[in-house]
Amino acid sequence: MQPISTPATVQADEAIVAGESRIASLAQRAADMRVKLAGAEKKASDEVLSGSEPRIGYAVRYRGELMAVEGALKSAQAALPALQRERAQVEVSELRRLASDRLSEAEEIERQARKHLVKLSELEGISYTISVLSSQRSATGWYAAPQFLEGGNIEPAEFLGLHETLRDVAGTVLEPKSRILRAEAADLQGAARDAERNLAAADVIEPEMTVFRGMKMPNR
Helix, strand or coil: CCCCCCHHHHHHHHHHHHHHHHHHHHHHHHHHHHHHHHHHHHHHHHHHHCCCCCCCHHHHHHHHHHHHHHHHHHHHHHHHHHHHHHHHHHHHHHHHHHHHHHHHHHHHHHHHHHHHHHHHHHHHCCCCCHHHHCCEECHHHCCCCHHHEECCEECCCCCCCHHHHHHCCCCCEECCHHHHHHHHHHHHHHHHHHHHHHHHHHHHHCCCEEEECCEEEECC
């Protein structure tokens, strides 16, 4: 099924994007600092070779800044797996919530329908069950006999026997809302189980890896 998008998952996605952006920014800053440090160290070396007193102030400063940036980068990388795991947990929770909402709605529809089925059973003299909500043929899907044609429109007969029903092998079938809701709930529950299995497998297989923009990086 398609990935879900709810306020909770959007918020979790934004946290991951912010974490990845922080990592990218710190990585670029560290790269820039390495260039500055290399230049300052080369200049100090050239001064030593020329017999001058080396001015190491910039080199010391840049090395200290580089260590600070690399420390921040390592912390940001270490925090990313937790954000990714939290996103996966949020998805599982949201999938189950959406499934529960759909089941509740379907059950309420069926509860209301049963009240009418009792009346219908009394009128018709037979016991109707909730199975009548299984499906309904669309009026436009009938291959009706000529006597059912009126003004160029195909109209289904009010009462059809087995023979007439079986003739409509290509008829359009409409699904009631309660059945659609139950099917959607089943799909959501299945997706939640899959997401839980994937989350558990990730914890077992790669407990020390960080995924960053499609690349796996050891947390060390």
